[in-house]
Amino acid sequence: MSIEKKTGPATMAEGMTTAVLCINGEDHALVFPTHHTLLEVLREECGLTGTKHGCELGECGACAVLVDGEPVLSCLQLAAEVQGKTIDTVEGLQRDNELHPLQAAFADLGAAQCGYCTPGILMVADALLKRVPAPTGEQVTEALSGNLCRCTGYNRIVQAVLWAAAMERGDDWRPDETLFEGTALPGADG
Amino acid sequence: MTEERKLRLIGTPFRRVDGRAKVTGRTLFADDLHFPRTAWVKLVRSTVPHARIKSIDCSSALAMKGVLGTLVGEELPDSFGILPVSEDEHALAIDTVRFVGDPVVAVAAVSEDIAHAAALAVNVEYEILATVPDFDAALKTPEPRIHDYGDEGNLHKKISMEFGDIDDGMAQADTVLEDTFYYEGNNHLALEQHASIAVAEDDDRVTLYSSTQTPHYVHRALIKTLGLPPARIRVIACSNGGGFGGKTDPFNHEIVIAKMALKLGRPVKIALTREEVFYCHRGRHPALMHIRTGFTKDGAMTAQHLRTAIDGGAYGSYGVASTYYTGALQTTTYRLPNYRFDGARAFTNKPPCGPKRGHGTPQPRFAFEVHLDKAAHVLGIDPAELRLRNLVPADTITANWLQIGTTGLRECIEAVTAGSNWKERYGKLPPGRGLGLACSAYMCGAGLPIYWNHMPQSGVQLQLDRSGCVAVFCGETEIGQGSDSVLAAIVAEILGIDLKDIRLCVADTDLTPVDLGSYSSRVTLMMGQAALQAAEKARAMIAETVAEHLEVPADTLVFADRRVFRADDPEHGLNFNEAVVVAESRFGTLGTTGSYIPPRAPGRYRGSGVGPSPTYSYTAAVIEVAVDADTGLYNVEHVWCAHDIGRAINPVLALGQIEGSIYMGLGEATMEEQVFRRLPKRLSPALVHKMPSMLEYKSPGFHDMPGMTSYLIETADERGPFGAKEVGQGPLLPVLPALANAIFDAVGVRVDQVPIQPENVLTALQAKTAGKDARVGPKKFPSIDYGEVLRVPTPEQGGDGRAVGDPRAQHAGVRSASGTMKDREEALKEHSSATLTTD
């Protein structure tokens, strides 16, 4: 789908932009201050508060979303500049009522503690898995190196991404059982 | 629980109850809330570190289109503060600002952009006062005082206490060793910046939603500052995007927006920027420490004298407790028959320090464990062996009157030494490679509440009805640690139902029974006990009626698989919802409650309120490091960490806490520092934060993490629910000293300070090559008058828990209760002689 870049009608208040943004496959007709970031527009105009912020300066990765499939820090991205592009946020990750394998793996492996870094990390990981279906741990670490997490110590996040990748591929690879203290893995039951 | 019951859920890695919401972005953090007509507030913060306010001019701001109003200090005249002894904060500064970032004016507008622009238009004139930048300056500059209270000049708190006789102890030693250490301050850096939204309701009521770990204490601060009856103020803690202690104080911005909401009659929101979070701070106190310990030649400790000097920043916060904590837990890991602690906290013109994961104890723990490593070398005893010889025995009382519960420290040391192959490898690795070991202990909840009262520290209420859904009400606050999951799991376990049959209502001061909050690693134990009690009561009511219904003895009934049935004939039973119907028919509307109060601690001296806990967790860690001797650059290769958790309610969540603690400990050990710089005096008096951003305040990323092997050591302690102890804070403690000790093993140099920068290692290596002291760290400790020493005879000396000459001593005998309300009533009869943390 392509949307022509529009400018506001003559009556539009100065400094405002009107735009149709395609978010998670759905069109949103929006009016917002031109200087507002995609982060602000997602959260404040669209009510899509799943995308978080830890700095609003491009330093933490909490605000990562996908623009045309590539991870973008939405706090550094003007919303007015992503018209005509596809935007994916954490709200679009789930498949109907089923969790995406990344989401299931994060939930079951304890890769989300407070969960505040999680949406950004999930989106970056999703982009990675689409590009590299069978990544190494090193590739996961590299892809996520722009995301901070203060809770988990990162290891479970890497393992969860590898696990999700395996589930997507139909591979029965499982994270090291010491992550579960030798107990049985829970099913990633959505 | 009387009979043996098979556990189905407790101890298994079930998915956390909020897991799905967290991975779908549906968890609502405070900044995710929005109400119609919400106004935005921005705070005008001080640009100078210490000054009198000469004038405030809001006229240009108020003239701007979209600006709704302003607030200044006089409109919120009552002071507040987390501890009753240091209510020294105002929501907005009155007369004096005390650090760069101190809030002065609040501006409300229809949008955040306008509020921001209007805040910039507010003009504040200051009359500059002398800046007190650090502890030394505070000591040397008693005037001008930053506050007009405190123990002396700019020293906020001074403590001196002696348990037993250290002179006598030192005289019995074969070797007396002393060291000086420095621990830099650092920030929690929770990924979520603080945010709050206040909603004015009809008839002078206000509801505050906030990112807070302690809604109950925020409620108390609002009562004090807003002047409304408590019942008209409601505080709801949203899930926190990480806390780590950084959201345990009531904050200026929370009070300001509640007031603004009442003033404007509409919802008011504030979302702090990352820079502002660095000004809220309440992070780790920078600490200078001197430690002197006597050892016999076979490694027993005969006495220890610890002195600490901590830089508190501009306000009290938890500082009095923090000061006590720099000394209180020193006795909980190893036998210390004689112990003296002198501690002092200074006021300085910087953002206030407070509690961060480990509250006041990581600093002296670092000092103690590096000191012990040095002692092991002097004495020629393996560092692991030295520790094993000194372990505090279970179920004993320490020299400073702390009641020890179960301890698995021996097993922890055994696990990490086996995992790292310590015996074969310690001291024997090639140059540049090294192993270091350290241990620690931590509280499972502070024994006393922050303000003295006789009420439960955690309450849980259950509501059951014919649907089979169990609604669980509790004031506990989910900060990412998994408290919601612990609460639900305990109720589900006892009632034999599924986690999905439970509806939680938490952290709401109107709707939920008080739980004091997510701090001091108290929640699993205290809330867990309250939940256990409430669920057992419900189970008993159901069992009684189902037994009658099925005509079987109640004690033959099993609650499992969402059914209540006969143990010997599982077919014979009722579904859980049918069982509730039977009970509801008999008793009417079903509800139960559970309460928890910690057992009475045996200490009776002034200051004995800090340190007691129902029981203590234990941790041991080994770190392997590789050091490049040419550059001082080092890499942490692996961390082995074993934690005595009593019992893991959920091993995945528990291991996650250990890993997160290792991570945070490594951050503090290797890079994190909240540091300040003076601008050139001729240009400005300002003392500014050097790096109030996430980019400049370095914290570890994905690439910085070593391999981690964690062990859960389970020494079930009956004082905790199902035997559980804490795991959220303890495992951070040994990480820093283990790293310093590993660097010594690798290259033979000591860095007696954290963070350990590569240049420190290099400097020490160069000193070593030059034949000088192969050490980097503080060289001297200032002379501080800690005031009159409080002398407390130890249990070994036949003491009764009181200080010598304490006029309040009335009753003799040491007792401690089990933490139930009934025991509490007993204990209360003694309360006249109780000493409060903060008195």
Ligand code: FES
């Ligand atoms: S909020 Fe965008 S990178 Fe931190």
Ligand code: FES
């Ligand atoms: S889970 Fe809390 S910041 Fe990552």
